[in-house]
Amino acid sequence: MLKYGQKVFLKNYGAGLVIDKEYKEYLNKKEEKYVLLYFLLDGIKMHIPIKNFKNYSIRDINTQDDILKNLNKIKTTPDFIEEKWNKRYKQNNKKISTGILEKQCEIIRDLRYLKMEKKLPPVEQKMLKRVQGLVASEISLAFDISLEMSYNKIKTISK
The missing domain is CATH 2.40.10.170 (Thrombin, subunit H)
Structure with missing residues (x-):
């Protein structure tokens, strides 16, 4: 318990x-x-x-090592991204509902890639912000840092 x-x-x-x-x-x-x-x-x-x-x-929450390993996924280039935003949105919602950090980092990677390509619709921009928040909250507790510092950690990793 x-x-x-x-x-x-x-x-x-x-x-x-x-x-x-x-x-x-x-x-x-x-x-x-x-x-x-x-x-x-x-x-x-x-x-x-x-x-x-x-x-x-x-x-x-995940260990610091697990978090760092999964955050490295954000740096990689996506292999495949579904072209239809509504289908992609449903797939990403399923990933979020698992609560698995690896899946959340994949969503950040994919949506950030689309954002750089200027192909990210507003509904997915909101999703990206939410998933970054979920990951940042876990980073914050695991590394004992502020939520703001956690967001910055995600931003610097993906550059």
């Missing part, structure tokens, strides 16, 4: 911290009912019921 201060990642919210657990007393027995998480990206606090915890796909 999660511990106070543990660094976690939730696929649509980014990286966050376990900041509290709520207990309820029932028949003179103290039971854990909720875990309270704080997510860096949007400053959201979320109560997650212990009984539904497995439905949330919460994972530990």
Whole structure:
């Protein structure tokens, strides 16, 4: 089970911290009912019921080595990018929903490439910004740096 201060990642919210657990007393027995998480990206606090915890796909954040390895994907040139933006958008949403850092870095690489080619529609510009935020939040917690510094780390890698 999660511990106070543990660094976690939730696929649509980014990286966050376990900041509290709520207990309820029932028949003179103290039971854990909720875990309270704080997510860096949007400053959201979320109560997650212990009984539904497995439905949330919460994972530990990646190690610094894993993050650096995956960030190197951003530097590479894409092998193939779907030409139809709506099909590409759906594919990228599926990648985001996995919560896997490698997939998120692939999205950043591909969308940044399209942005440089001036072929990135507004809806995908918004997606790029969101995915960069998800990755930046994980970098921030793993390297113990500010969110702004994490964004800068992503920017400098892709130049």
